[in-house]
Amino acid sequence: MDTAVVVQPWKLAALAEVIGATLEGDGNIEIHGAAPLDRAGAHDIAFLSDPKYRVHLETTQAAAVILSPKESAAWAATKARLLTPNPYAAYAKAANCLYPEPRPATGVHPSAAVATSARIAPDVSVGAHATVGEHAVIGAGSIIGAGCVIGEHVTIGSHTRIHPRVVIYPHCVIGDRCVLHSGCVIGADGFGFANENGNWIKIPQIGRVVLHNDVEIGANTTIDRGALGDTIIEENVKIDNLVQIGHNCVVGAHAAIAGCAGISGSVNIGKHCRIGGAAMIGGHLSIADGAVVAAATPLFTSIEEAGMYSGVYPILPHRQWQKNAVQLRGLDAL
Amino acid sequence: MDTAVVVQPWKLAALAEVIGATLEGDGNIEIHGAAPLDRAGAHDIAFLSDPKYRVHLETTQAAAVILSPKESAAWAATKARLLTPNPYAAYAKAANCLYPEPRPATGVHPSAAVATSARIAPDVSVGAHATVGEHAVIGAGSIIGAGCVIGEHVTIGSHTRIHPRVVIYPHCVIGDRCVLHSGCVIGADGFGFANENGNWIKIPQIGRVVLHNDVEIGANTTIDRGALGDTIIEENVKIDNLVQIGHNCVVGAHAAIAGCAGISGSVNIGKHCRIGGAAMIGGHLSIADGAVVAAATPLFTSIEEAGMYSGVYPILPHRQWQKNAVQLRGLDAL
Amino acid sequence: MDTAVVVQPWKLAALAEVIGATLEGDGNIEIHGAAPLDRAGAHDIAFLSDPKYRVHLETTQAAAVILSPKESAAWAATKARLLTPNPYAAYAKAANCLYPEPRPATGVHPSAAVATSARIAPDVSVGAHATVGEHAVIGAGSIIGAGCVIGEHVTIGSHTRIHPRVVIYPHCVIGDRCVLHSGCVIGADGFGFANENGNWIKIPQIGRVVLHNDVEIGANTTIDRGALGDTIIEENVKIDNLVQIGHNCVVGAHAAIAGCAGISGSVNIGKHCRIGGAAMIGGHLSIADGAVVAAATPLFTSIEEAGMYSGVYPILPHRQWQKNAVQLRGLDAL
Known part of the structure; x- marks a missing residue:
């Protein structure tokens, strides 16, 4: 072909x-x-x-x-x-x-800005216009794409491929053999503010993001650093594009999360779970090992045992939907 | 004004x-x-x-x-x-x-990293810190914004405007007079993994993304390359911000897809379709030419004929919603 | 700790x-x-x-x-x-x-591309590979991260922190003490097209985005410039990751918008509102001061008074959901 x-x-x-x-x-x-x-x-x-x-x-x-x-x-x-x-x-x-994925040439592109205290294994590739911060560590055989920004004190394992224009905030940890697609942002601040008389006061987000081995992260996905303590993505987890993972989540090994899903803060997703595309998981929930949340399903209670769970409004021609919606709004009175 | x-x-x-x-x-x-x-x-x-x-x-x-x-x-x-x-x-x-859109100066910014084998028409503008890969081709009058990463073997037509910090993965094809907004990612790997005893094995994504002429892609939108074969966006399609298009989709000419929509893999969207914001389209579906999917509607069956389709839960004050939700959970028993 | x-x-x-x-x-x-x-x-x-x-x-x-x-x-x-x-x-x-947030060294990194007409206060930090356009103004103590692209005529206030790889389109205005996280795109074109015989014609988007003081914008969030007139985010508004704000929206002071929410064009969100994660707000709506829209709720009518509003399908084990969905589709006939 x-x-x-x-x-x-x-x-x-x-x-x-x-x-x-x-x-x-x-x-x-x-x-x-x-x-x-x-x-x-x-x-x-x-x-x-x-x-x-x-x-x-x-x-x-x-x-x-x-x-x-x-x-x-x-x-x-x-x-x-x-x-x-x-x-x-x-x-x-x-x-x-x-179809072995082609590797760029080994070495640091002359336009890259690599801090003198960064430790880069000799067989690493760092692309054009990439930035590697002070005290960052990049393991053997890893690839840092063009335009990536690797923050200070970031640790990246071996044989990991980071596609162009990824940002990893300071102090985060990336495992071995991970794949990070373009535009993903690892370690931005979680959404944490205290309200005082109507005014929001920022709460420093001082944890990290830790990706274990063999994790893949999709394009433009965002994973927030922990507020206190870390956000953890366990081994072999696969996350699709445009997914948001809030601060202090733990995503269990071998879980898969499809595109556009939103995971609020402090959610505990079990091992081997599958979260469908555009599902929305509320904060501080736990999802049992092996559970499946259907695509487009909003979840606001914890799931105690494996199995598939759904909560999706059935589609209809618009006129029929309108009639049903009227009944549904009055369902309790009915 | x-x-x-x-x-x-x-x-x-x-x-x-x-x-x-x-x-x-x-x-x-x-x-x-x-x-x-x-x-x-x-x-x-x-x-x-x-x-x-x-x-x-x-x-x-x-x-x-x-x-x-x-x-x-x-x-x-x-x-x-x-x-x-x-x-x-x-x-x-x-x-x-x-209000003619201003054009940056023609020429390649001295900080851009352009591969020697890339072919760039003389009246093209390549911005600061852009990267253009080996064997890429950029047509007459096109604009590559600052910080863009244009992969190897990418072909870009004429009079196309690529705003700053777009990534186009290797081998993808962009038509004439397209507009790509900042942060969009064209051609990242589709979400394809085979499961073996609970462990995910990556399936190489060896197709391309092909954008026909006059396509506009919004900021931070992601369009995945095909697994085998291509993902195709036909002429004059308009896609808003933060939209995800899965591998091997075909979006028919003159379709419009609003912000935050998620289109799973292998979906066939007909010509002149309109997909509302935050709609979620399940995998392997077909949507007939001219069909309209309402905003926030999850779609899990194909649409055979034109018309508008909706599937949105009606909003209520929270207390009323709670009462109705209880009834809805027991609707079948009722 | x-x-x-x-x-x-x-x-x-x-x-x-x-x-x-x-x-x-x-x-x-x-x-x-x-x-x-x-x-x-x-x-x-x-x-x-x-x-x-x-x-x-x-x-x-x-x-x-x-x-x-x-x-x-x-x-x-x-x-x-x-x-x-x-x-x-x-x-x-x-x-x-x-935990005072560390500041990068003051000054312009030698790899940054700063236009000669840009005005940069002496105690500003501009990171590696950043681009600052003609006539841009950056206020005292502000930080421009690595790889940011600051468009022409952009004005940034004082003590604002822009994390790496943010894009701000020309003419936008950012206040004092704002925080913009990596990958966010401020001022891309709104989704405006006129249809002529099935063909889409682009409507120039000639307004701006204006962020007032103390605004925080999450990673990979997108805020579109106005079509005519501006998109305005008032003081102390906090917006999470992967949120889309359409053209000509006004978000009132002290509002908070959680991750993955989508706000269509010309929406007026009142002061102190809270919009839950993955909520979807239809175009041209008004939301009263202090109203709360629950997570994952689609909203297609304006909200006239404060209070909490919900519209979320309740989750069930998949089999039960299927049975209920059948009944729900026929609710009006019932």
Whole structure:
């Protein structure tokens, strides 16, 4: 398949080994790309994960297919295949082999402003116009994109990729193998003010943001530093674009938060939770491990046990909605 | 009217010609600005589009008024006027004449980091601290604002204005006469992960974002690159601030998407659709040409035909809302 | 308490004087930090504001406690205390003494691009890779962070702190003692287009954004310039992250707007209003002084008097929600 990214060809046998799948067929086939079953070309590898795409198996032009042993047994064709119980995960691994993300040149761009007390491992890349503050530490193999601002005393682990124009406020901590997309802001002040006779007085926000290993943060997402104590994003958490995480939240390992979600302050999101896009979680709540909050759902009570929770107004043609809304406003009187 | 922008005076006759309106009255009047009917001064042009402002016709100080032939016929005054069936569009054209957006100086700012293989038309402006990657192409008359990061192999058409601090990831394509506001991020990775035993594995996002001609993108809006294949924004689409567009969406020509809307992955939005502010569109849906989704509406089923669709909880004083919410939670049992 | 920020020790008596509290106990105690009652160490000051934390009074290790005279009278311990009717506001003031925000070095970083006609007070700090446009004015003691883009003719008051990578479009006005967090965009074009035969024509946005004194703007928040006339944020307004404010809004003094809220164009928000997180306010509405809009509430009618207003769908386990939603869709027929 034509893609924006340069492909790295792999022999099918080598791919099978790396992704942990069982090879059936010719291991010498050279794979030049990955593609959906119905769009794959003669040198692509495809995969079957969702049974609704099974129909494309008969006609696919793919060189090889990743699929489950059961799907394979039911498929008459003799095409090369890689068998695995989790074809989607296997496809992810194969695609990472075929499309390795290009790395910018190692070294500090001459236009970058790096403080003399910053400690930067020799195989790091710091892009044009980036700023690295005093006493910052950047681990081996990490990439700081163009225009990033890394505050004083920030610590960044190894093999982390920070895309252009990210800001990390002073003292925050970023783990190993994290990915931070452009425009995200890590460690701005939480929204903390005391009211005195109608006037707001700012409360200093003196905690940090701590991202554990293998965290990915989407474009223009914001994660506030703790007021007292830290905001913590545990390992392998994936956060999409334009998400707001308030001060002193703890997001449990392997949770996923989709785009436009808003998490108020001091929320405790359990491990393996999934928060849908544009969901809104009220302050000081706890969400049990493994719970799923549906997209666009506002949540104002804690969730005590795993399961899926929803609170979304059903859509209707506008006229019908108007009639229902009138009834709904008087529901209690009714 | 006093404005932040320097005005370019026009003779009324010339303005009439450029905006395609019929002149009645003295074409030699010099127009020095545009303003609402009730705030216009003696050298301003005003317009009447919404009949509820008709009351201001009698007292307006404007030098001339843009209005429909019907409104004009019903207006006793003998003031200069420009007649057109669409006064609001005519006003837009007149205002573009009177307030031409200033252009920065042509040329590449000495602090910009432009790759040697980038191809930049001679009449382009590249601002301070901008970065332009290898093999990028920037068309005639386009403006790259201060601090922008234009990735490798990005193609930008002609007469496009990219405001300061925009990021365009590698390989994306931007059309002619587009406007991209500050902080928007074009082409960050889509939110694609495969789950293996509770652990998230990243799926490389190897498609692009393609913006056709005359697209406008608001401040801090994010548009993700395709996973496989492209995310496509067709011509004349207008997208407001803080909107998220997921990977592999197609937004049809002339659609408009208001602020804070979230569009999940693989959504197909038809031509001329209007998506209200803070609407949330679920993944893999299709929205028919010309459909309107009301503001704050969550949409989780496809829309098959044009028309307006709503799904918004009606607001009430908090105590009444609480009583109704109790009934609503038990609605099915009721 | 260990924090990310360097503490400035204070004698308790001096602190009492500055925050306007009555000292009881040894004024010579040196305070080295602030912390919650249950986490305070032997040199920390703690506070009691919410009665539910009263239980921690008995066991706190704090050197001194800020609390109300009434709570103090009911507390048997003889620990040093600072008495005030508003302990939370007093704590805010004490924390500002103990944790003064560090200032970068005064002066213009050599990599900054400052126009020759810009007027910059001598005690200002302009960070690396910042851009300051022609005729911009920056008042005494203000800080312009790394990578900021300050447009032409922008005026910034004194003692304002602009964090890295903020964009302020030309002609906007920022007051004294404001705080603008990273990634916010002040003055991008409002979302104004006229439709002519299905085609969108841009309406020039020729107003400004004006922030009065003591305003705080969160990370990646966007505030659009007026179409004609200005968008105005009055004094002491506090706006959280990822908020969108449309063109020509007026936000009254001392209002607070929480994260992810969307305010459409020409909205008039009264003084002392509170807008909850992810609330969505429709265009051209007025909200009375002192009104509170609950989080996640969509508002499409004006609010005439103070009080709290809600419109949030109650959450349920997904199966129950599905059943209720069916009934709700047919509510009017029912």
